Amino acid sequence: MNAPDSIYSNAMTTWLAALAADLEQRQRDHLWRRLPIVQSAQGPVIKIDGLEYSQFCTNNYLGLADHPEVVDAARQALSRWGFGSGASRLVAGSMQTHHELELKLAEFKHTQAALMFTSGYAANMAVLGTFARAGDWIISDKLNHASLLDAARFSQARHRTYGHLNYQRAASLLARIKTQLGSIPPTLDSIDPTENPGNQPDESRDADSGGLGRIFLVTDSVFSMDGDLADLRELAALGRSHESLLVVDEAHATGVLGPDGRGVAALQDVEIDVAVGIGTLSKALGSVGGFVFGERSVIETLINRARHFIYTTALPAACSSAALAALQIAINEPQRRLRVLALAQRVRTELAAMGYVCGRSQSPIIPVLLGSSQIALAAAEWLKDRGIFVPAIRPPTVPPNTARLRISLMATHTDEQVESLLKALQQMRENQSIMGVAR
Ligand SMILES: Cc1ncc(COP(=O)(O)O)c(C=O)c1O
Numbered sequence: 107m108n109a110p111d112s113i114y115s116n117a118m119t120t121w122l123a124a125l126a127a128d129l130e131q132r133q134r135d136h137l138w139r140r141l142p143i144v145q146s147a148q149g150p151v152i153k154i155d156g157l158e159y160s161q162f163c164t165n166n167y168l169g170l171a172d173h174p175e176v177v178d179a180a181r182q183a184l185s186r187w188g189f190g191s192g193a194s195r196l197v198a199g200s201m202q203t204h205h206e207l208e209l210k211l212a213e214f215k216h217t218q219a220a221l222m223f224t225s226g227y228a229a230n231m232a233v234l235g236t237f238a239r240a241g242d243w244i245i246s247d248k249l250n251h252a253s254l255l256d257a258a259r260f261s262q263a264r265h266r267t268y269g270h271l272n273y274q275r276a277a278s279l280l281a282r283i284k285t286q287l288g289s290i291p292p293t294l295d296s297i298d299p300t301e302n303p304g305n306q307p308d309e310s311r312d313a314d315s316g317g318l319g320r321i322f323l324v325t326d327s328v329f330s331m332d333g334d335l336a337d338l339r340e341l342a343a344l345g346r347s348h349e350s351l352l353v354v355d356e357a358h359a360t361g362v363l364g365p366d367g368r369g370v371a372a373l374q375d376v377e378i379d380v381a382v383g384i385g386t387l388s389k390a391l392g393s394v395g396g397f398v399f400g401e402r403s404v405i406e407t408l409i410n411r412a413r414h415f416i417y418t419t420a421l422p423a424a425c426s427s428a429a430l431a432a433l434q435i436a437i438n439e440p441q442r443r444l445r446v447l448a449l450a451q452r453v454r455t456e457l458a459a460m461g462y463v464c465g466r467s468q469s470p471i472i473p474v475l476l477g478s479s480q481i482a483l484a485a486a487e488w489l490k491d492r493g494i495f496v497p498a499i500r501p502p503t504v505p506p507n508t509a510r511l512r513i514s515l516m517a518t519h520t521d522e523q524v525e526s527l528l529k530a531l532q533q534m535r536e537n538q539s540i541m542g543v544a545r
Pocket residue numbers: 225226227228230251253326328330355357358386387388395396
């Protein structure tokens with residue numbers, strides 16, 4: 107029976123109580139998350155919950171999210187095409203500006219074609235969900251972005267991870283899979299067509315899968331919480347020697363690393379070895395949306411088969427117009443890339459001299475490893491009280507006992523802003539109530 111004052115069913119009352127208990131436990135474990143209310147553009151100074159802070163936490167590495175030319179491009183697109191795109195790409199949402207951006211992205215990435223998705227998350231789901239089938243294998247770095255790990259689960263393939271950057275382990279997994287292949291029955295299709303009669307899985311999806319035993323080697327090129335780089339040369343060599351296909355997520359590298367900001371595959375000269383590349387418009391390119399780049403057949407297959415492409419409304423034209431403008435600026439103004447990389451180098455050097463542990467960062471993302479969630483929260487709060495916004499990153503976003511401050515730099519940070527960050531971190535290092543426990 108319902109409690110007399112409850113308006114909900116028994117099932118709902120019990121469920122809400124369980125949710126409340128789980129949330130309370132999260133609070134006790136220092137894992138509670140709450141949304142800040144941002145009241146300004148995404149510049150180096152940001153207004154949050156009524157107060158201004160110097161921020162070192164966004165992925166707006168080149169400072170393009172609020173660049174006047176980017177905003178103006180979006181504004182012009184709004185005037186010309188309105189806001190909503192009204193339909194999926196395959197129906198009537200494939201706006202001219204989406205095509206222009208895709209051509210430009212393909213040219214930028216030196217590939218035959220590119221395709222936009224509503225987010226980088228969706229792009230990753232689409233890639234592994236489309237190409238990795240029953241009987242195939244996915245081998246991924248343990249610290250790959252959540253979207254790649256989720257995509258591996260969503261796919262029909264078997265999934266194994268290797269320790270972060272542990273390519274020896276990746277090689278032994280590949281060798282073991284190679285010897286096992288042929289003896290493994292394909293997993294059953296986990297999508298029940300009766301659940302969603304309007305959007306049934308494409309029967310032809312499995313026409314050429316049949317347990318072919320393809321192996322996909324999947325990695326971030328810049329790891330999002332550590333800022334370190336994959337050794338794509340090593341992975342490309344493994345791919346070649348074990349007949350595996352290399353899938354690389356260049357979300358944090360696009361616009362920032364490699365010649366013209368083309369990414370880590372270009373930096374390490376292995377672009378030819380990348381079977382599928384993924385990028386996002388939402389970080390250095392200051393817009394929103396993800397994209398995939400590669401051979402034309404890869405892109406045409408996604409257009410024809412990817413559920414995350416077919417069954418969703420296209421992004422507004424303004425997103426691709428803004429990204430087009432941002433990409434042009436990123437290419438024309440290499441000084442932005444050089445500046446953010448130089449600032450990151452300076453911060454890394456000074457933090458190391460202060461005794462902080464910052465991992466192997468080689469990008470604008472610098473982790474300051476603190477250990478427990480409680481210490482990371484206290485550190486973030488301490489900086490916030492001094493006008494600096496660098497939120498604590500805690501499990502499950504990062505592995506247990508590796509809670510951290512994730513500093514990220516922007517080309518538009520001033521020297522003074524960076525100096526004030528370093529000064530505050532120096533003072534924090536000397537503060538026993540925070541760092542005494544962390545050391
Ligand atoms: C490595 C990586 N891939 C993909 C994504 C998802 O991109 P988006 O934010 O465009 O969904 C992220 C976002 O944080 C990321 O860090």
